[in-house]
Amino acid sequence: MATRSRPTIREVAALAGVSHQTVSRVINGSERVNADTRERVEIAITELGYQPNAIARSMARGRTYTLACIAPNLTDFTYASIIEGAEIESRSQGYFLLTASAPDEKNFNTLIEQLFGSRRAEGLLVITPYIDHQHTQPHHDVPTVYVGADPHQEHTSLVTLDNTAAGLLATQHLIELGHLRIAHIIGPRIEDSAQDRLEGYRTALDIAGLCPDLRLIVEGDWSATSGYRAVNRLYDQKVSFSAIFAQNDRMAIGAIRALRELGIKVPDAVSVIGFDDMPLASYFDPPLTTIKQDTLLMGSEAAQLLIRLIEHPEGEKTSIYLPGELVIRHSTATIPSIGDKEVSAK
Amino acid sequence: MATRSRPTIREVAALAGVSHQTVSRVINGSERVNADTRERVEIAITELGYQPNAIARSMARGRTYTLACIAPNLTDFTYASIIEGAEIESRSQGYFLLTASAPDEKNFNTLIEQLFGSRRAEGLLVITPYIDHQHTQPHHDVPTVYVGADPHQEHTSLVTLDNTAAGLLATQHLIELGHLRIAHIIGPRIEDSAQDRLEGYRTALDIAGLCPDLRLIVEGDWSATSGYRAVNRLYDQKVSFSAIFAQNDRMAIGAIRALRELGIKVPDAVSVIGFDDMPLASYFDPPLTTIKQDTLLMGSEAAQLLIRLIEHPEGEKTSIYLPGELVIRHSTATIPSIGDKEVSAK
DNA sequence: ATGAAAGCGCTAACAA
DNA sequence: TTGTTAGCGCTTTCAT
Secondary structure, X not given: OOOOOOOOHHHHHHHHOOOHHHHHHHHOOOOOOOHHHHHHHHHHHHHHOOOOOHHHHHHHHOOOOEEEEEEOOOOOHHHHHHHHHHHHHHHHOOXXXXXXXXXOHXXXXXXXXXXXXXXXXXXXXXXXXXXXXXXXXXXXXXXXXXXXXXXXXXXXXXXXXXXXXXXXXXXXXXXXXXXXXXXXXXXXXOOHHHHHHHHHHHHHHHHHOOOOOHHHEEEOOOOHHHHHHHHHHHHHOOOXXXXXXXXXXXXXXXXXXXHHHOOOOOOOOOEEEOOEOOOOHHHOOOOOEEEXXXXXXXXXXXXXXXXXXXXXXXXXXXXXXXXXXXXOOOOOOOOOOOHHHOEOOO | OOXXXXXXXXXXXXXXXXXXXXXXXXXXXXXXXXXXXXXXXXXXXXXXXXXXOHHHHHHHHOOOOEEEEEEOOOOOHHHHHHHHHHXXXXXXXXXXXXXXXXXOHHHHHHHHHHHHHOOOOOEEEEEOOOOOHHXXXXXXXXXXXXXXXXXXXXXXXXXXXXXXXXXXXXXXHHXXXXXXXXXXXXXXXXXXXXXXXXXXXXXXXXXXXXXXXXXHEEEOOOOHXXXXXXXXXXXXXXXXXXXXXXXXXXXXXXXXXXXHHOOOOOOOOOEEEOXXXXXXHHHOOOOOEEEEOOHHHHHHHHHHHHHHHHHOOOOOOOEEEXXXXXXXXXXXXXXXXXXXXXEOOO
């Protein structure tokens, strides 16, 4: 009974006593098929357990119904959940998602070549924290949607957090708590999101009429260690502050550890706000106040955009900016009324 | 100059003045081609920027060079890094990896149908914490490798942590520190890894001649909250213990929080060891002692196994058990010499 | 060493 | 409404 290879459209046709083309019509839901013919075909299909071969279909239609998603890595929670969102949305629309990591430019280019030179995938989702010359180069006229970074240029589709607004939100939260000297641990300056969040920070100070102090701004690399070092640097330079806005949760966690080691209580003496709302953010000590981004939604919106781009190439390029949400936990508090609790030059 | 569609093998052939078959031989590295013919063809290839169409190739060869990887989700760090390991290995061997999440059985089955009914992928990597009837059903004679769970049955290829040995390792670490009453927060009982780690725990007690106490074993669901609740349950039931072995880091973190709220110092009064070595495990308070598993390696080994299975279907099924590694940080310490520091019935 | 012919499993264009 | 004929771009016989 067991057949080695799967049945083809012709075997189904033979069994149903019709031409293979009629079978094709049935499996493609064409209207131009008699009800009883259709039924005969459908019976044959179930009889043989026939399923269309996707490769042959791709071959004939010139379409692969496959999207590719490239991220610097697959493990970072933010990337992973964008990918998950994109994958679920893609699949619900009949596309599969090929995932790949490309930690650097060389890998990125190789990957693009492999994926699109061979026409394996129809569209590209680029998850990247920064847009450089490299990433904005159009490749093989591949429909592309960027997620997570804003190239600030025309003719690109993208989905990203409204980083400027979110940076503003975070900073204003601290200002509302009465903080006047807010240190800002930023991500790498070359990354767009770091720049945009910084702009939000500056705008918030501006609106509040606070005096910006360049010494309060320290660059990190998103790692907890860099947050830790940032605080020590501020301390060594005797820069006084009563609050810290870290551009991601990991740096915030590192900062809190450094403060603790310096004997500075969070949030009693210094408030700390993070960014991302990573898993277990609520389980750190103290539970982290942060800006949450809906990364699943980002991924899903990006996939939608990409599919629209593929199916309607003549359509407009679209940019979607998602809002960040302030999640207040216990790492921020009102500024200590007694001045001596503030960190300051000794 | 711009051509709308990409050049085909025939255009290259025409330009090189040979038959398309010769071009095929060149791009496939056949020996049976004259050196100068080959050169002419290669020039034509670069001239036209020709790249073979992967779909057409798949069609003709009956191979897709695509693997599929299914995990309950894509965001859990453990899963994500297995996937990343698998993806890198796959690509280095000329395969692409299709990633999909299937949170439940229904999704899992649908996905398998979509992927293999249509012959889109050639092999399957199943990342699953447990093996039930469902997962072990062979689907469409698809070459399959399981990652992360041991079905304990013949004729399956799998890669997993040696959970029993790792459970033993964790427990022995606590025993060596002098702990006699070790609570054990386990994962869901239906999951293989939970059972295996538990077995390691029991064996360690046995070896040390310690008396097992069923009341010390509490079931969680891997979440931090469940670890938190587990400790409170132990406390409410007045079960005394001086150490906790939690089967994952999240539950360990939850447990530590509960202990802190109860005014019990970690590790001074109670030691806690986790499992996984998740990101930032070293940034919790106190930095978490844990069992680290090399998930990247797991993924890469799994992909290797799968590719071998695809390319040599007649080969043996293989099981790979990877060792866990004890990472000692600051959440475990020697048992307090003064008995009154131990948690006990009031 | 090279070319011609056939076909992978399907869809698209045209006929009937 | 249905069937026939051509391909999609490549590889794989089999000749030459």
